Amino acid sequence: MKDLFSQRYGHQKKKMLSPQEMPDGLRNRLWNIIKFIMEKCKKSGNVGVIIAKIWDAFFKKDLDEIKECSLDRALENKIKPLFFSLKWYEVYNFIEFLIQEIKSIHLFTSAGITWLHEILISNINKIFEEEGVPYKIIDDYVTPFISEVEIEEIEKALKIDDKYEPVKKHLSGAIELYSKRPNPDYPNSIKEAISAVESLVMIITNGKSNKLSDLVEKLNIHKALKEAIKKLYGWASDEGGIRHGEKPTPSQIGQEDACFALAICSSIINYVISKYNLNSNKK
Incomplete structure (x- = not known):
């Protein structure tokens, strides 16, 4: 209207x-x-x-x-x-x-x-x-508003091929935890988003690795972009102990952190799948 x-x-x-x-x-x-x-x-x-x-x-x-x-x-x-x-x-x-x-x-x-x-x-x-x-x-959940660009990345990641079903399952889990009302679970939402990326790596490497850094090294992209992806992912998985339950405490992890992790992990998933498929087709 x-x-x-x-x-x-x-x-x-x-x-x-x-x-x-x-x-x-x-x-x-x-x-x-x-x-x-x-x-x-x-x-x-x-x-x-x-x-x-x-x-x-x-x-x-x-x-x-x-x-x-x-x-x-x-x-x-x-x-x-x-x-x-x-x-x-x-x-x-x-x-x-x-x-x-x-x-x-x-x-x-x-x-x-x-x-x-x-x-x-x-x-x-x-x-x-x-x-x-x-x-x-x-993804059928009432989700705190995210920018249209971020929404597009998340929705695109949820529509990837069925062979990446574990990836979609973890991403859906992240959205569900992020959207819980009245008590959202931001720390575990971030962990699920991270698990979605690691599931993708496991699938593409046939179970040989779950480290994004191992896969990124194989992609035909500029070195600076490789490092940027690693650092962005590192923020979500290691910085502040989000992955391992160390500092900071869960109460210090807010909506902005979980929203950023969701958007970044979705973007990484979409980018890696796009680059991986492109590189695979060239072989």
Whole structure:
């Protein structure tokens, strides 16, 4: 949505919410898209399954309470009041739960082309942007906002070939730990990001090494660039004892550190795969 008159002419500045803010307008818009997706699910015949899972697995309520309800009544009279009573971080829990449930049953729209899972994510990300929410859905998780360039690198690394599945698994783990609310685990997020790089090296070297430095030496790149990659990776894996639990204490490792590690490790993964494949094709 384009800026309105008051924003274009400086009468009203676009506000960025704090990470813990959940104003009524944002909650209303999130509920509207949830309801929209549920309406789409009706056409597939799977909405009853999703509502039952929300009631049982998310809210942990007695299924007998909604057994005799119509789908519309269960959604409006049962789930909606509970959604509007959730704490700010529980709203994001709900969104992640719904995204993953819809993805798990492989629902399509009536056109049979676009995944409802993707429609839900794209609409929520649009709402986040318009409402000034400092989060974005990445890899099905509500993730603290990262720059668009960094997001592109992370998403690209998550879409690498299936032969690098262990790499993607560690990277997803890093995102999950980084995104945990209300208590993110930044130190272990960094460790998972590091493990993603080491898994890549193990795969490319056929298990002979997990050291990035061994692989970088084999790449046909300038010596200064080799050293830069080693130093950047060294910051994440050794500097301050992030890897080994030495100094500093975990409480001193913040969001900025974990965000940097995620972005750097993703960039290294993408770069090494690109260079390795290029060099392999020349042989």
